[in-house]
Amino acid sequence: MVDEIRSKAKELLTDGTVECVIGYERATDGVTARPLFAYTAEEIDRFIMDNTCVHNLARYLLDRKGKPTAVVVKPCDSRTINLLVQENQIERDKVFAIGVTCPGVVEAHWGEASDEAQPRCVTCSLEVPAVYDYLVTMPGERQTRTGFPDLERMETMSPEERREFWERQFERCIRCHACRQVCPGCYCPICFVDQLDPTWVGIRNAPPENQVWHLIRAFHLAGRCIECGECQRVCPVGIPLMLLNQKLAAEVEGMFDFRPGLDAETLPPFAVFKKEELEAER
Ligand code: SF4
Ligand code: SF4
Ligand code: SF4
Structure with missing residues (x-):
């Protein structure tokens, strides 16, 4: 092969x-x-x-x-x-x-x-x-697929339990930004986290700043993350970033029936404005 x-x-x-x-x-x-x-x-x-x-x-x-x-x-x-x-x-x-x-x-x-x-x-x-x-064709038996067990477990937790879970995870982040460097969707010449004027998030490695870093990055990838799992693979402290990515991917797919990267033609939901969506909100 x-x-x-x-x-x-x-x-x-x-x-x-x-x-x-x-x-x-x-x-x-x-x-x-x-x-x-x-x-x-x-x-x-x-x-x-x-x-x-x-x-x-x-x-x-x-x-x-x-x-x-x-x-x-x-x-x-x-x-x-x-x-x-x-x-x-x-x-x-x-x-x-x-x-x-x-x-x-x-x-x-x-x-x-x-x-x-x-x-x-x-x-x-x-x-x-x-x-x-x-x-x-790569030889080998395909590994068994088990769905999204970790994500399903998260869904059974209360909002407070989830908040506690993520606070514990984000506290461990050393802000090395390896997850960003390896991500195919993170290619801005200057990432928001490195901008000083205006400053979107402080440079300090501390729980509030870490939370802002992770949540903004996750939202920047919403509807764009192609689930390659590279961010989680390279994280030196083992933060389960795919839980966040998969949650957002599931929400986008549920709302817009869209998964990024499956073809280059279907317009992504956040790149188009549909009048009906506005009317549905009224
Ligand atoms: S899984 Fe998504 S967020 Fe992580 S590196 Fe791949 S595209 Fe980027
Ligand atoms: S996630 Fe990527 S590496 Fe893993 S089985 Fe699917 S295609 Fe292969
Ligand atoms: S790779 Fe891990 S430790 Fe480094 S910034 Fe990303 S989440 Fe934090």
């Missing part, structure tokens, strides 16, 4: 379709995977594809705007391409998506890879990428 990815990637470089192919290579720990930007056939020979390939590589398309680029995408990552095309951040004809079907990826940390599925895979609803130009 990896031979198929390498062969397609080499073909794209050789015939000049793209200048660069973004895939995965084995990290120097010999266990986990890391992104590889390949510009030559020799570099493409280092590509791998297995259940340690966790990164959402489509996020790097933001760093290659206007440059013909191929990228290896799992189904969850593929939604990034539709999101970024729709938001005019990348041009579809400059991107070649090498899609892979996906049985799931595992929790992998420096020097070790477990058998445990990543939380995003437990709730994943896509088996095939939402968008691709070439499709490769």
